[in-house]
Amino acid sequence: MKLYDYVLSPSCYKVRLMAALIGVKLEIRPVDFHPGAEHLGPELMALNPAGSIPILEDGDLILTESTAMLAYLAAKAAPEWLGSGAPEETARIQQWLSFSHRLTASLGGARLHEMLLRPGDIAALQAQGIAALRELEAGLVEQGLRGMRFLASDRPTIADIACFPYVALAPDGGILLDPYPAIRLWSRAIRGLDDFIEMPGIHRLHELNPEPQIEPGAA
Amino acid sequence: MRDEWYPVGLFSQLDRNGRNTVLMGEPITVALDAEGAATVTSGSGRALPVRVRYGHVWSSLGNPRKELFAIPEADQPGRRFVDVGVVRVRCSPLRAVENFLDIAHFPFVHTDILGAEPHTEVEEYKVEIRKDEDEVWATQVKFYQPQAAKSANGGITTEYMYRVPAPTCSVLYKTCPPRPGEWDVITLFVQPLAEDLCDVWPWMALFDDATPMADLIHFQQTIFLQDRSILENQIPRLLPLDPGMEIPTRADLTSVAYRRWLKRHNYTYGAQLVAQ
Amino acid sequence: MPARIPAGPIALWRSQAGHAVASADRCPHRGMRLSHGFVRGEALSCIYHGWSYGKTGNCLRIPAHPSLTPPETIRVATHDVEESDGIIWIALGQPAARPPRFEGLVPLRSLTVNANVAAVEAAAGAKADPEGLVSPSQHPQEIRLLLAPQDDQTLIHVLLDDKSSPSRRIAASRTAESLRRMAEDLQAKVQAS
Ligand code: FES
Ligand SMILES: [Fe+2]
Numbered sequence: 001m002k003l004y005d006y007v008l009s010p011s012c013y014k015v016r017l018m019a020a021l022i023g024v025k026l027e028i029r030p031v032d033f034h035p036g037a038e039h040l041g042p043e044l045m046a047l048n049p050a051g052s053i054p055i056l057e058d059g060d061l062i063l064t065e066s067t068a069m070l071a072y073l074a075a076k077a078a079p080e081w082l083g084s085g086a087p088e089e090t091a092r093i094q095q096w097l098s099f100s101h102r103l104t105a106s107l108g109g110a111r112l113h114e115m116l117l118r119p120g121d122i123a124a125l126q127a128q129g130i131a132a133l134r135e136l137e138a139g140l141v142e143q144g145l146r147g148m149r150f151l152a153s154d155r156p157t158i159a160d161i162a163c164f165p166y167v168a169l170a171p172d173g174g175i176l177l178d179p180y181p182a183i184r185l186w187s188r189a190i191r192g193l194d195d196f197i198e199m200p201g202i203h204r205l206h207e208l209n210p211e212p213q214i215e216p217g218a219a
Numbered sequence: 220m221r222d223e224w225y226p227v228g229l230f231s232q233l234d235r236n237g238r239n240t241v242l243m244g245e246p247i248t249v250a251l252d253a254e255g256a257a258t259v260t261s262g263s264g265r266a267l268p269v270r271v272r273y274g275h276v277w278s279s280l281g282n283p284r285k286e287l288f289a290i291p292e293a294d295q296p297g298r299r300f301v302d303v304g305v306v307r308v309r310c311s312p313l314r315a316v317e318n319f320l321d322i323a324h325f326p327f328v329h330t331d332i333l334g335a336e337p338h339t340e341v342e343e344y345k346v347e348i349r350k351d352e353d354e355v356w357a358t359q360v361k362f363y364q365p366q367a368a369k370s371a372n373g374g375i376t377t378e379y380m381y382r383v384p385a386p387t388c389s390v391l392y393k394t395c396p397p398r399p400g401e402w403d404v405i406t407l408f409v410q411p412l413a414e415d416l417c418d419v420w421p422w423m424a425l426f427d428d429a430t431p432m433a434d435l436i437h438f439q440q441t442i443f444l445q446d447r448s449i450l451e452n453q454i455p456r457l458l459p460l461d462p463g464m465e466i467p468t469r470a471d472l473t474s475v476a477y478r479r480w481l482k483r484h485n486y487t488y489g490a491q492l493v494a495q
Numbered sequence: 496m497p498a499r500i501p502a503g504p505i506a507l508w509r510s511q512a513g514h515a516v517a518s519a520d521r522c523p524h525r526g527m528r529l530s531h532g533f534v535r536g537e538a539l540s541c542i543y544h545g546w547s548y549g550k551t552g553n554c555l556r557i558p559a560h561p562s563l564t565p566p567e568t569i570r571v572a573t574h575d576v577e578e579s580d581g582i583i584w585i586a587l588g589q590p591a592a593r594p595p596r597f598e599g600l601v602p603l604r605s606l607t608v609n610a611n612v613a614a615v616e617a618a619a620g621a622k623a624d625p626e627g628l629v630s631p632s633q634h635p636q637e638i639r640l641l642l643a644p645q646d647d648q649t650l651i652h653v654l655l656d657d658k659s660s661p662s663r664r665i666a667a668s669r670t671a672e673s674l675r676r677m678a679e680d681l682q683a684k685v686q687a688s
Contacts, residue, residue: 212337
């Protein structure tokens with residue numbers, strides 16, 4: 001499976017993270033998105049006329065929507081990430097998967113503007129981003145009251161992976177995460193999963209490793 | 220400070236329409252003229268001095284008394300030049316440079332790439348302000364690296380030299396695994412937009428024929444974006460030049476020399492002078 | 496986690512043994528926010544260079560110099576912390592009294608409102624009682640609000656009857672959301688006039 005990838009793209013990171021969590025090996029093909037705009041060049045436009053990345057290629061299957069890639073990876077290697085099939089859970093997964101596109105537009109747009117100088121109405125993007133974070137916070141509070149730590153159930157699903165990256169990187173777009181304690185706990189729960197991987201802007205949870213003992217003389 | 224040279228754009232990305240940007244609070248336009256030469260114009264229509272060097276366009280709001288600093292390695296055959304691209308950071312341009320000079324954060328911020336616990340110790344190194352060139356230099360800097368560069372496999376002790384040839388620019392020389400005896404060159408060119416906002420233009424001149432260009436760009440962008448999340452959360456945003464507000468240790472001697480050098484030159488754009 | 500008190504931003508953390516600690520949210524080394532740091536055992540470490548600080552604010556370890564014992568002079572300010580009935584209280588200076596107890600109530604959630612205390616009280620249709628609790632006039636049985644002013648915002652801690660069922664708690668959380676919306680609308684109207 002080949003992923004056309006950009007290290008700083010939260011959508012590409014969704015796919016890398018999902019693959020890492022379920023132990024699927026991806027062949028990574030780096031794309032010079034910035035500054036080179038390679039995603040708009042002939043080779044990639046032929047694969048994805050929408051001119052976006054990530055692109056996932058597996059045989060003659062070409063996927064250009066990260067949500068579909070998450071579903072594909074999970075269905076292939078770890079179907080428990082698709083949910084138990086209970087009606088409410090199925091609905092919540094779909095609800096948050098759709099919601100994740102709003103995060104891309106708002107938080108993602110603010111981040112591209114503030115970090116990589118892309119055009120946009122930054123005040124509007126940030127306001128939409130904050131509205132989305134409040135909605136997520138409220139949803140997570142309610143899940144907590146139902147005794148569940150994740151968006152759709154008590155175990156992580158593709159919905160969590162679809163929402164996590166843009167949320168965790170909101171500060172890149174000048175949007176503070178300080179006011180959202182439930183988001184904070186949820187984010188820590190995801191970062192604490194076995195085989196979790198980071199991307200730039202999301203720090204390692206150093207507390208998961210023990211304090212190194214001083215070895216005198218060792219460099 | 221207005222008389223210094225500053226990076227204002229990637230030459231390879233310029234066109235006739237130009238790029239509107241800001242230098243120290245003043246709007247400027249960077250463009251190509253009919254002959255394909257770079258021009259920089261101030262908001263009031265004044266033509267500003269221009270240099271095209273190290274992949275970037277350089278300019279100044281004043282009259283630079285010194286020529287743009289030299290990087291001899293930029294003319295060395297066999298190197299690949301990497302335009303890493305701009306990243307905006309909400310911090311003082313001086314904080315961005317100071318962070319670039321620091322190695323002690325590698326294990327915590329660039330975990331498993333440039334450093335890793337328990338290898339956190341910073342051994343003694345040499346720092347000087349070179350009189351002839353009027354530059355800050357740190358040499359014999361050594362640090363353990365789990366993955367020193369894209370072309371490095373496994374952990375090694377890497378040696379670095381750091382150089383500050385201009386207040387908002389730094390050049391890093393780093394051992395080059397495929398070519399012992401040569402140094403890879405990694406630079407940080409910072410364009411001050413305001414005292415607490417900057418555009419950062421990393422650039423590299425490497426001995427590496429094997430790694431695809433996109434990989435090299437991704438590696439350096441990864442490193443810099445990890446730093447960005449630190450830089451946007453330091454308090455205060457401006458760099459304190461007076462001692463008392465922050466506590467340096469032996470590991471911070473480069474930063475101590477950098478601050479002293481800035482103060483000596485009265486370079487205060489992006490600095491905080493009195494402890495508040 | 497980050498929090499705010501009138502004395503400035505703080506890093507609020509819980510040690511492995513369970514102690515809640517409030518440290519100033521600025522590392523004395525290079526000014527990095529300590530609330531971005533990590534907790535190992537009984538110490539809070541800064542994410543930038545890993546300097547770690549104990550519960551009383553003294554610097555315990557500088558990883559760049561592993562064999563150095565940090566001098567006493569390197570420390571972060573800390574504030575007294577008191578936990579009662581699931582609420583964390585931070586004292587400015589020496590507290591004269593213990594924080595109030597709220598018998599029969601449990602905390603539900605905390606939310607930040609872009610409005611001042613007056614606007615929140617107006618939205619609730621009630622003023623804070625001497626203990627600092629607001630009983631919204633529309634929902635007197637449902638929730639109590641504990642308000643903490645933070646510059647131009649207000650932090651609302653929502654409390655409710657400790658015997659409330661999960662579905663009542665979810666309803667209470669939604670009530671708090673709509674109160675926030677009302678308070679922010681009121682504040683926007685005041686500012687526009
Ligand atoms: S800034 Fe906190 S350890 Fe350096
Ligand atoms: Fe760094």
